[in-house]
Amino acid sequence: MDRLPLHQDLYLIAHDKSGKAFVHPTSLSLGLAGAALLDRLLAEPFTPIGGRDPAPAALIKGAAAGGIYERTREELLGSGVLVRVTGRRLGMLPYTRYEVADIAAVVRASSGVRAAVEGWKAPDARCAGLCGLVAVLRLEEQLYLDQPAAKLVARLREIAAGATPPVGELVETVDTLVAEAAIAVYR
Amino acid sequence: MRAQQNIEQFGYRQELHRGVGLADLIFYGLAYMVPIAPFAIFGNVYSESGGMPVLAYLVGMIALLFTAASYAQMVKAFPLSGSVYNYAGRGIAPPVGFLTGWMVLLDYILVPCLLYLVASIAMNASVPAVPVWAWLVGFAAVNTAINLRGIKMTVRLTRILIAVELAVLALFLLVGVWALLRGEGHGFSFSPLFNADTFTWPVMFAAVSVAVLSFLGFDGISMLVEESTGGSAQVGRAMRVALLLAGVLFITQVWVAALLVPDPAGLIEHPSDTAFYDAAAVAGGEWLRHVTTAATALSWGLVNTMVAQVSVSRLLYAMARDRQLPSFLAKVSVRHSVPSNAILLICLLSIGVGLWSAARDDGVALLSSLINMGAMVAFIVLHASVIVHHALRSGSDRLWAHLVSPLIGAGILVFVVINANIMAQLLGLVWLGLGVLALITLYALGRRPTLRSMPAGSDRR
Numbered sequence: 001m002d003r004l005p006l007h008q009d010l011y012l013i014a015h016d017k018s019g020k021a022f023v024h025p026t027s028l029s030l031g032l033a034g035a036a037l038l039d040r041l042l043a044e045p046f047t048p049i050g051g052r053d054p055a056p057a058a059l060i061k062g063a064a065a066g067g068i069y070e071r072t073r074e075e076l077l078g079s080g081v082l083v084r085v086t087g088r089r090l091g092m093l094p095y096t097r098y099e100v101a102d103i104a105a106v107v108r109a110s111s112g113v114r115a116a117v118e119g120w121k122a123p124d125a126r127c128a129g130l131c132g133l134v135a136v137l138r139l140e141e142q143l144y145l146d147q148p149a150a151k152l153v154a155r156l157r158e159i160a161a162g163a164t165p166p167v168g169e170l171v172e173t174v175d176t177l178v179a180e181a182a183i184a185v186y187r
Numbered sequence: 188m189r190a191q192q193n194i195e196q197f198g199y200r201q202e203l204h205r206g207v208g209l210a211d212l213i214f215y216g217l218a219y220m221v222p223i224a225p226f227a228i229f230g231n232v233y234s235e236s237g238g239m240p241v242l243a244y245l246v247g248m249i250a251l252l253f254t255a256a257s258y259a260q261m262v263k264a265f266p267l268s269g270s271v272y273n274y275a276g277r278g279i280a281p282p283v284g285f286l287t288g289w290m291v292l293l294d295y296i297l298v299p300c301l302l303y304l305v306a307s308i309a310m311n312a313s314v315p316a317v318p319v320w321a322w323l324v325g326f327a328a329v330n331t332a333i334n335l336r337g338i339k340m341t342v343r344l345t346r347i348l349i350a351v352e353l354a355v356l357a358l359f360l361l362v363g364v365w366a367l368l369r370g371e372g373h374g375f376s377f378s379p380l381f382n383a384d385t386f387t388w389p390v391m392f393a394a395v396s397v398a399v400l401s402f403l404g405f406d407g408i409s410m411l412v413e414e415s416t417g418g419s420a421q422v423g424r425a426m427r428v429a430l431l432l433a434g435v436l437f438i439t440q441v442w443v444a445a446l447l448v449p450d451p452a453g454l455i456e457h458p459s460d461t462a463f464y465d466a467a468a469v470a471g472g473e474w475l476r477h478v479t480t481a482a483t484a485l486s487w488g489l490v491n492t493m494v495a496q497v498s499v500s501r502l503l504y505a506m507a508r509d510r511q512l513p514s515f516l517a518k519v520s521v522r523h524s525v526p527s528n529a530i531l532l533i534c535l536l537s538i539g540v541g542l543w544s545a546a547r548d549d550g551v552a553l554l555s556s557l558i559n560m561g562a563m564v565a566f567i568v569l570h571a572s573v574i575v576h577h578a579l580r581s582g583s584d585r586l587w588a589h590l591v592s593p594l595i596g597a598g599i600l601v602f603v604v605i606n607a608n609i610m611a612q613l614l615g616l617v618w619l620g621l622g623v624l625a626l627i628t629l630y631a632l633g634r635r636p637t638l639r640s641m642p643a644g645s646d647r648r
Contacts, residue, residue: 022522023521023522023524024337024521024522024523024524026524027521027522027524136521137521138521138522178519178521178524179504179508179517179519179526181524182500182519182520182521182524182525182526183497183500183501183504183519183526184339184497185215185339185340185410185411185414185497186207186339186340186341186342186414
């Protein structure tokens, strides 16, 4: 089966089966934007991130503010990975959830990261980027690995830092933006 | 531009600026200052100024207009940064930046504490059965819960809250002026502006050292420089307008309140934290006392603390990221998108210092003086940064903006600091001494202060 784009994998890892996000929408949007940018960077010949204009931070903020979260969800709905479920709580309050159609998609999304951490398979740049973003968004619990969180996060960051330059730099940028969003004046 | 094209091909819009215009910048500054701020410290300013609170607020406003002018110069020079800590570090030298950040921490750390204390005193005035300490713990717990859940101010909420505060202020002024016309209070007089019997310069500057508390926060506008539609020039303009607006509002309300004080001589002798509410009761009866106390409790205890929490978190984050404070302060909760460690630290400090202050008769006055001490020292360094960066290093020939104005501004503030509360001066010096020790420790550990370039966002002051 074809791999999903990086940001779609990250979306799946960042939600539970019922479609509830594990992290704040602001942080998640920045992570998804970083993943999307990384996917595009890796698809092209390597250029140092610092040499690009405008800066990756600006691109990531722009994509996050531009609704990457909703777009990623629509993409996954379109490809049948997610299904829209509507209903009424207590028979009155309407709700809409975006559930995973097949849990195997979530397992596949995180399989590369698990393999890299456990040392079963050497990570490629894409996988290293996902490792870094999982660490930045503190999604390590969703890997279901029997390791202390701090150790796991350190390992994930180490994998990202050890990859080709744009990966580590981009993960660092997302990390900074997530922190800055947390201390922003306005949401 | 390839990366940008990529992201746009991908279907994502470039949307960097939310476009905060001049009006919203001014609203933010007013929300930070609180248009009804003098309600809470009126008694202390009245007492310190020998019954001339209007003059104290007028001098305070003039002093801070010079500070706003220096801010405008530094925001122009460093448009990505809105921090005295950064301005001093970049404009003069990183160790100066560290010590300035350290001094301004005194202000930032204590502000939430003072806000809780004032709100608690206001609520205790309305509901005496619940002691001040219980209100304080309650306010701290509610605010910490709100902050940890990631609930933040929005542009619209800021506008609504300002409108509510202005409505309460308008109500007080209408009822107060009507009461004066009916013959209540002492009738119209210029004595709240100038009274030759009590005026001396030391008394005046001591009063200014308390009154400037109400103006602190105008500089918070600099945090929005990146969102500003008009850039750094608009930020400078917004600071000036917000200061002038707040100054007019403060002067008007303390003038009316001063004319309604039931026992002027007694208040000068024995400052009271509830003097403004007593004046409101003289004007309109108990209902106006309750309206003004509730407005103070809400605006200080809930609204302003949310804004203050952002400021202190940003400063702690910036200094921790630069390895000048413990790194755990730079950690944020991704789940709720908040700086949870900084929030919890401030909560604990606020409760600890707040309970200590609540047990003192001069708790509000002392905390206010300490906060002002930190801010005044930081503002003096800000003026010095303008002179060093623009006049000395860049050789600017704009004598007024880059030399004379900062010199006058710094001069006024030096007089304010010299005449401030003695205990606040001592504690301020002790805090500065601790900062010097921390700086020496950093050097001994091989971690001499350096400033990282923050790609986005910035910290206040």
